[in-house]
Amino acid sequence: MKKLLNTLFVTTPDTYLSLDGENIVIRQEENILGRYPLHNLEAVCTFGYAGVSPALMGSCAERSIGLTFMTRTGRFLARVTGESRGNVVLRKEQYRISDDERRSALVARNFILGKIYNAKWILERATRDYALRLDIPRIKKVSAALSESMNLVHSVEDLDILRGVEGSAAVQYNSVFDELILQQKDDFFFRGRNKRPPLDNVNALLSFAYTLLSNDVRSALESVGLDAYVGFLHRDRPGRASLALDMMEELRGVYADRFVLSLINKKLINPKGFYRKENGAVLMDDDTRKQVIKGWQERKQEKIIHPYLNEKISWGLVPYSQALLLARYIRGDLDEYPPFLWK
Amino acid sequence: MPDYNEDDYLLLSGIQHFNFCRRQWALIHVEQQWEENVRTLEGTYVHRIADQPHLREKRGNKLIVRALPVHSGTLGITGICDVVEFVRDPAGIPLSGEEGLYLPYPVEYKRGKPKKNDSDRSQLIAQLMCLEEMLACDLSLGYLYYNETKHRVEVPVTLSDREQVKAVLQEMHHYFAKKHTPKAKAGPHCQSCSLHNVCLPEMLKKRSVASYIESRLSE
Ligand code: SF4
Numbered sequence: 001m002k003k004l005l006n007t008l009f010v011t012t013p014d015t016y017l018s019l020d021g022e023n024i025v026i027r028q029e030e031n032i033l034g035r036y037p038l039h040n041l042e043a044v045c046t047f048g049y050a051g052v053s054p055a056l057m058g059s060c061a062e063r064s065i066g067l068t069f070m071t072r073t074g075r076f077l078a079r080v081t082g083e084s085r086g087n088v089v090l091r092k093e094q095y096r097i098s099d100d101e102r103r104s105a106l107v108a109r110n111f112i113l114g115k116i117y118n119a120k121w122i123l124e125r126a127t128r129d130y131a132l133r134l135d136i137p138r139i140k141k142v143s144a145a146l147s148e149s150m151n152l153v154h155s156v157e158d159l160d161i162l163r164g165v166e167g168s169a170a171v172q173y174n175s176v177f178d179e180l181i182l183q184q185k186d187d188f189f190f191r192g193r194n195k196r197p198p199l200d201n202v203n204a205l206l207s208f209a210y211t212l213l214s215n216d217v218r219s220a221l222e223s224v225g226l227d228a229y230v231g232f233l234h235r236d237r238p239g240r241a242s243l244a245l246d247m248m249e250e251l252r253g254v255y256a257d258r259f260v261l262s263l264i265n266k267k268l269i270n271p272k273g274f275y276r277k278e279n280g281a282v283l284m285d286d287d288t289r290k291q292v293i294k295g296w297q298e299r300k301q302e303k304i305i306h307p308y309l310n311e312k313i314s315w316g317l318v319p320y321s322q323a324l325l326l327a328r329y330i331r332g333d334l335d336e337y338p339p340f341l342w343k
Numbered sequence: 344m345p346d347y348n349e350d351d352y353l354l355l356s357g358i359q360h361f362n363f364c365r366r367q368w369a370l371i372h373v374e375q376q377w378e379e380n381v382r383t384l385e386g387t388y389v390h391r392i393a394d395q396p397h398l399r400e401k402r403g404n405k406l407i408v409r410a411l412p413v414h415s416g417t418l419g420i421t422g423i424c425d426v427v428e429f430v431r432d433p434a435g436i437p438l439s440g441e442e443g444l445y446l447p448y449p450v451e452y453k454r455g456k457p458k459k460n461d462s463d464r465s466q467l468i469a470q471l472m473c474l475e476e477m478l479a480c481d482l483s484l485g486y487l488y489y490n491e492t493k494h495r496v497e498v499p500v501t502l503s504d505r506e507q508v509k510a511v512l513q514e515m516h517h518y519f520a521k522k523h524t525p526k527a528k529a530g531p532h533c534q535s536c537s538l539h540n541v542c543l544p545e546m547l548k549k550r551s552v553a554s555y556i557e558s559r560l561s562e
Contacts, residue, residue, distance in 0.1 A: 336552035
């Protein structure tokens with residue numbers, strides 16, 4: 001499997017990144033804050049309008065180092081990409097599938113299957129690990145409902161029906177998500193998902209984790225030569241990375257939700273790091289965001305066994321391995337797209 | 344045989360990939376699944392060389408030329424010869440800007456040492472055939488230079504060698520026209536394959552995805 005290189009996150013606002021030989025240099029006014037060799041990097045992700053020199057942009061593009069600009073709160077702004085490389089044949093087949101509703105549904109249903117399967121096993125694991133703390137019957141009921149949804153999804157060949165099943169499974173899962181928060185319950189609770197803007201601490205964390213994940217997924221899709229903007233479940237909309245959103249379905253819960261839960265339950269995150277704006281939006285302060293990113297980087301180094309490849313890889317390579325498997329399916333090497341079924 | 348359209352020329356260097364593994368060749372040359380696109384690599388290489396003043400070197404009755412771009416319309420290939428030695432020879436051809444007659448001999452540099460199979464030869468033979476076509480002459484030998492042994496091996500080129508190279512190139516053009524990537528035939532050579540991560544040959548031997556999903560769902 002590919003080597004997992006590092007992502008450099010620049011969270012200090014008002015910094016300037018430039019190229020010095022083979023290194024990135026981070027400057028704030030006259031001070032040099034850091035210097036990192038390019039050859040260790042897979043991606044650079046900046047939050048808060050960090051300026052980047054054209055020479056550095058060029059170097060990143062040449063070496064396929066993803067360079068992404070985000071706002072301070074983690075909203076995607078722009079990305080620098082080099083000359084489009086790779087497999088035209090692959091992408092054309094991707095477009096053909098995307099244009100065909102039934103073929104799209106056959107791929108999309110495995111994304112959804114993965115999503116529901118992983119949601120179910122997040123709950124099942126919790127009932128096992130925290131048998132004394134949780135309302136077991138309630139969670140078991142949801143788990144059973146998720147199993148039913150899976151059986152339905154398995155034979156669906158229609159995108160609208162698929163969206164319907166997916167929607168009701170999400171409602172089920174969300175209805176017990178709050179149970180999984182075991183610490184700091186006064187400050188961290190989940191009453192439902194809101195994102196524009198996030199209205200409580202948990203939603204703020206989830207939104208940020210989804211941003212980090214979507215960036216990883218998008219890079220993974222592009223690195224195997226797929227077009228992240230042409231999806232199967234999510235239809236084309238200008239500026240929307242639909243395929244990245246598709247692939248996130250199966251990874252959201254198992255990758256991002258569990259990550260957020262562990263930050264809270266292990267008390268790696270402090271409620272004091274959140275503040276509320278006049279309009280009710282909840283934001284994280286810079287230190288908290290740094291803490292989240294640090295945790296994210298550490299999570300990426302942890303090892304797991306990939307359920308289909310049966311190979312030991314790090315969490316950080318999961319988006320890449322799924323992207324690779326999707327490309328393999330589209331090229332006709334595999335009979336179906338194998339979703340990441342975590343347990 | 345009609346000449347190939349210039350747009351359909353294949354990279355000469357692909358012959359060694361193709362001999363090593365057809366799938367590897369297709370992944371690189373048809374799908375361009377390379378960490379760094381081969382064409383770009385060759386491009387920068389030529390560029391670097393072209394910036395150097397000592398591309399030509401005269402030694403006695405020899406004129407040594409480095410990084411010489413070559414092609415053949417009948418074979419439909421294009422590439423670069425590491426070194427071509429032009430040797431003064433009454434049976435040779437005139438070269439522009441030079442006095443006398445010369446015959447070219449391609450020299451292909453290899454990093455390692457001589458291999459048991461003749462995978463290195465095909466590329467050299469293809470280069471030789473390009474030179475024959477471009478310079479309208481008949482050649483019968485080239486050289487392989489092995490860096491590890493610092494040794495130069497003379498490679499005589501027979502008619503049947505040429506036929507073999509032609510056949511390989513025809514097969515490559517056939518795959519290329521169909522944009523077809525052959526399925527993996529995994530073997531010991533996969534261990535040293537630079538595209539192992541992209542190819543995942545083991546994966547193709549795995550059980551079907553349908554049964555993977557079935558077995559997970561029934562847990
Ligand atoms: S991994 Fe094996 S089958 Fe795949 S391209 Fe390389 S040599 Fe060929």
